[in-house]
Amino acid sequence: MLRRSVFQAVRVSRLNPAYRASSPVRQTSAAVSVLARTYSSPSPVRDYEAQLRGMLDQAARNVEAGVRAPESDDKSLRLIMVAKPGAGKGTLSSRLVKKYNLNFISTGDVLRHEIQAGSELGKAVEKIVAGGGLVPDALMVELVRKELDRHVGESWILDGFPRTLKQGRMLNDVLTSEGRPLNLVVNLNVPDSIILARIKARWVHLPSGRVYNDDFNPPKNPGVDDETGEPLSKRPDDTPEVFTKRLRSYYEATAPLLEMYATEYPDCLYSLTGNTSDEIWPQLMEVVAPLHERAGGYAAEADKHVRDEADDLRDTTEVNVGDKTAHIQ
Ligand code: AMP
DSSP: OHHHHHHHHHHTOSSOTTOOTTOSSOOOHHHHHHHHHHTOSOSHHHHHHHHHHHHHHHHHHHHHTTOOOOOOSOOSOEEEEEEOTTSSHHHHHHHHHHHHOOEEEEHHHHHHHHHHHTOHHHHHHHHHHHTTOOOOHHHHHHHHHHHHHTTTTSOEEEESOOOSHHHHHHHHHHHHHTTOOOOEEEEEEOOHHHHHHHHHTEEEETTTTEEEETTTBOOSSTTBOTTTOOBOBOOTTOSHHHHHHHHHHHHHHHHHHHHHHHHHSGGGEEEEEOSSHHHHHHHHHHHHHHHHHHTTOOOOOOHHHHHHHHHHHHHHSOEEETTEEEOOO
C-alpha cells in the first residue's frame, strides 16, 4: 500500500520526469515542491540541489543499465545514512534500532564519548568537533574499522560516516574485501531552513544528555532542567554559525560521495525527503523492511508503539542502542 503511494507520488513529479515508477531512487512530489520553494533563487545551495537531482537521475539510469552494488552471501543489513547536520538522522536511527534491533554505530557519538573521557583521541579532535570541522579521514577510518570489527555478520547502521569521498572509498574497500559490502545507502533531504529552526530551539542538560525543544518539548521552567533544576545549555556545535559551517562542509564533501554511490551502488541508493522525521519515517521503513526481512526476521511490533517509545527515550535521556549510547539530536 505504502509502496504504491510512493510510486504514485513519483509519477506526478513534474520537475523530474526522468523518475519512473520502476526506479529505486524515489522522491515524493511534496519533496520536489519543497525543493522548488527553498531553492528558487540562484545560490550555491541551489546548485547543490540540481546536482543531487542529477545524481539521482544517474543512479536510475545505471540501475536500468544493470549496474549493481557488489553482491554478498551475508544478508545482514549494512546501512549508511547520509544527511545534512541536524536533519534528524539521530531520531530516525533510534527508531530503526528499536524496530529492527540493529547495531548503531555513530561516529559523532564515539568522538563525543572520547572527548568527554579526555582520551588522547578526544583531546586531538575536541577543537575540530566544537568548531564544526571534519576530523581527518585517516583517524576516522581507523576508528570506524575498529567499531565494525565488533559486528561481523551482524546488521548495523552506520551514522555520520562516511562524510567524504575518501572515507566512502576506504569504507567500500574494507567492507568489500571482507565480503560484507553496504547494501543500503539512504540520503535524508530536509530543507536547510527547517533544520536551522530546529537547532535554534534545541537545549540540552549536558550532565545527563536530556534534550529539550522550545517548540515541542519545552522544559517546565525556561532554561533549567526538569529533574535537577540545573541550567540548560547549547551543544557547543549547535549554533547557527557552526551549523552554517557544517552545512557548507556537507555540500562540499558529501555531494561527491553521493555521486560515487549513484555510480557504483545505484541499486542501494535512496533519497528520502521531508520536513520532519515523521514524514520521512514511512519512506525509510519502505526501503529498510524488505532488506531486513531478507536478513531473516521482521519484527512485527506495532509501528506507532515503536515510534513513540524510541522518541520518548530520545526526548528524556540518553538512548542505549547496541553497546553504544546514542547522542540525542
Ligand atoms: P555528528 O554527531 O554526526 O553530527 O558529528 C559531530 C561532529 O563529529 C562533526 O561535526 C565532526 O566534527 C565530527 N565527525 C563525526 N563524524 C565524522 C566523520 N565521518 N568525518 C569527520 N568528522 C566527523
